[in-house]
Amino acid sequence: MDHVAQGSMSYDELRSLIAHRHRALPGRLRQIAEFVLDHPTDIALGTVAEVAERTGAQPSAIVRFARAIGFNGFTEMQQVFRARLVEGVAPSYKARLARMKADERSTLGRKPAAVLTRFVTEAHTALDTLVQSISERDLETAIGILAKARDIYLLGLGGSYPVVAHLAYVLRKLGRRVVVLDGIGGSIGEQCHAATPEDALVAVSFRNYYPDTARLFPELVARGIPAIAITDSLLGPIVEGADVVFEIHDMPEPALRTLVAPMCLVQALAVGLDLSEG
Numbered sequence: 034m035d036h037v038a039q040g041s042m043s044y045d046e047l048r049s050l051i052a053h054r055h056r057a058l059p060g061r062l063r064q065i066a067e068f069v070l071d072h073p074t075d076i077a078l079g080t081v082a083e084v085a086e087r088t089g090a091q092p093s094a095i096v097r098f099a100r101a102i103g104f105n106g107f108t109e110m111q112q113v114f115r116a117r118l119v120e121g122v123a124p125s126y127k128a129r130l131a132r133m134k135a136d137e138r139s140t141l142g143r144k145p146a147a148v149l150t151r152f153v154t155e156a157h158t159a160l161d162t163l164v165q166s167i168s169e170r171d172l173e174t175a176i177g178i179l180a181k182a183r184d185i186y187l188l189g190l191g192g193s194y195p196v197v198a199h200l201a202y203v204l205r206k207l208g209r210r211v212v213v214l215d216g217i218g219g220s221i222g223e224q225c226h227a228a229t230p231e232d233a234l235v236a237v238s239f240r241n242y243y244p245d246t247a248r249l250f251p252e253l254v255a256r257g258i259p260a261i262a263i264t265d266s267l268l269g270p271i272v273e274g275a276d277v278v279f280e281i282h283d284m285p286e287p288a289l290r291t292l293v294a295p296m297c298l299v300q301a302l303a304v305g306l307d308l309s310e311g
Contacts, residue, residue, distance in 0.1 A: 042113055043116075044113055047102075047110075047113050048267060049267070050102060051066050051069060051070060051102060052070065052267035052272070054066075054101070054102060055067075055268055058098075058101060061090055062094065062097065062098045064090065065098040066098065066268075067268060068084075068087065069098070070266060070267055071266060071282070073114050073117060074114075076111060077111060077114035077115045077117065077118050078118075081096065081107050084107075095107050152291065155291050156291050156293040156294075159281075159291050159293050159294040160293060160294055160297060162281075162282060162294070163294040163298060166280065166281075166282075167279060171277050171278075172301070172302070172305060174276065174277050175302055176302060176305045176306050177309075178233050178259045178276060179209075179233055179261075179306045180309055180310060181233070181259075182232050182233035183229075183231045184210045184212055184227075184228070184232045185204060185210065185211050185212070185232065185233050185234075185235065186212045186225055186228050186234045186253070187201055187211060187212070187213045187214060187235050187237075188214045188234060188237070188246055188249060189235075189237035190246050192239065192243075192290065192292075193237040193295075194215070195292055196237045196263070196292055196295045196296055196299055197213060197235070197237055197299075198213070199296055199299060199300070200299040200300075200303060201213050203299070203300055203303040203304070204303050207303060207304075207306070207307045209303075209306070212224060212228075214249070216245070221245060221249055222249075225249070225253060228253060228256065228258055229256070229257075230256070230259070232258055233258065233259045234250075234253050234254075234258050234260040234261065235260075235261045235299070235302075236260060236261070236271045236275075237262075237263045237299075238250075238263075238264050238270065239264060239265045239281075239290060240265055240266070240269075246270070246271065247271070250270065250271040251270075251273070254273075254274035255274070260276055260277075261276065261277045261279070261302075262275035262277070262278045262279065263279045263281065263295055263298060263299070264279075264280060264281070265280065265282060266280065267280060281294050281295055281298070
């Protein structure tokens with residue numbers, strides 16, 4: 034395995050490398066890779082022993098993982114994650130999460146107003162993280178794909194369906210041709226039968242990934258249809274083959290996944306498309 038020169042790799046490059054090598058890693062190292070991608074702040078601030086405890090692995094396995102992706106050891110890999118914190122990309126939810134946990138232990142924390150406060154706090158955090166993590170380049174690329182599309186196919190089932198339903202509503206208001214792949218009135222396969230490389234696909238899927246979304250996405254990509262993926266992990270089933278991937282992390286211990294961030298993202302894509310053609 035080639036060694037990574039210290040300081041030569043950015044956080045985004047490291048995440049892409051881990052996602053690329055994930056399938057080739059042994060089982061325990063794959064488990065560590067998934068934790069590393071999902072908990073970057075814990076990697077930046079934790080010791081080898083703490084990370085090992087969180088992942089259920091031995092400390093030596095954490096070191097082996099770092100070496101497997103090209104570092105001399107955990108500390109060298111950790112510097113990439115710490116640089117992310119210094120650059121201000123880390124989410125601001127740690128203090129908020131601690132406050133919410135304290136509130137939940139009190140009688141007041143079980144009142145409806147406190148529940149509302151928690152959801153609002155999680156929504157604020159999700160939006161803060163969205164602004165920090167989504168690049169202008171990816172937004173422009175995605176809008177370019179949509180602008181060239183004859184028809185825009187939308188795929189998002191189960192808990193992701195409200196996101197594509199909202200995107201369909203906005204796009205139709207703006208005069209775009211939209212096909213929502215929901216299986217209503219027939220099979221999803223029949224709904225996307227006419228899709229060609231002249232169209233575009235927007236797929237939304239979060240853990241636990243809806244099986245039909247995971248099955249259909251690679252089939253459409255294999256047909257050459259440009260694809261935009263909105264998901265919560267680079268290891269998710271709608272990443273491989275996508276032209277643009279928007280990764281939206283959930284809070285580490287959410288009461289319930291908030292859809293505020295993906296809703297805001299798809300609305301920005303739709304309105305950005307309209308502005309680009311104005």
